[in-house]
Amino acid sequence: MKRRMVNKVIPVVGALIIKNKKIFIAQRKSEGVNYQKWEFPGGKIEPGESEPEALVREIKEELAWQISVGEKLMTSSVNDDNRTITLTVYYAKLVDEEKQPTLLDHLDFKWVTAQELNDFDFPLADIPIVRNIISKELPSF
Numbered sequence: 001m002k003r004r005m006v007n008k009v010i011p012v013v014g015a016l017i018i019k020n021k022k023i024f025i026a027q028r029k030s031e032g033v034n035y036q037k038w039e040f041p042g043g044k045i046e047p048g049e050s051e052p053e054a055l056v057r058e059i060k061e062e063l064a065w066q067i068s069v070g071e072k073l074m075t076s077s078v079n080d081d082n083r084t085i086t087l088t089v090y091y092a093k094l095v096d097e098e099k100q101p102t103l104l105d106h107l108d109f110k111w112v113t114a115q116e117l118n119d120f121d122f123p124l125a126d127i128p129i130v131r132n133i134i135s136k137e138l139p140s141f
Helices: 051-063 115-119 124-134
Strands: 008-019 022-028 042-044 067-079 083-094 106-112
Touching: 008 051, 008 067, 008 124, 042 051, 051 067, 051 083, 051 106, 067 124, 083 124, 106 115, 115 124
Parallel strands: 008 083
Antiparallel strands: 008 022, 008 042, 022 106, 067 083
16 A cells, blocks of 8 residues: 655745845755755744744844834745745844844845845745846835
8 A cells, every 4th residue: 555645834934124225135054955055034934823923033033133024025835855845925124224133043144136146045945036036126125
C-alpha cells in the first residue's frame, strides 16, 4: 500500500519596510535551503494570530523594531520539499525611523532601491514579490 505524502502548508508573512524611497532587506542566518539568502523580514504565523499581528511580533523578535502594518502587497506560494510556503507581504512603517535594527536573527541588512533588488539572492517565494515591487511605483512613507 502506497503512503500518500501530505503537502504541509506553511503560512508566513513579510514586511516591505520603506524609508526615503529605499526598501529594507535582511540576510538570513538560519541554516537550511535559504541560508544567507536575502528576504523581506518576517516569519511564520502562530496559531490564533492574524497576519498583521504575526508580522509585528516577528519584526520585534528579529530586529527589535516596532512597526505599523499597512495594506497587503501580495501573496506568493511555492512548493518546496513536500511543503507549500505561502508568503504574504504587507507594507510596513517604522514607528521610530531613527532606530537602527538589532540583528537578532540575520547576518546583515541593507536599504536598497527597487531596482537594486535584482542584485540579491532571494528565496523562491520572494521572487514574484520582488518582480511586483520592481514593476510599480513605491509609495512614499
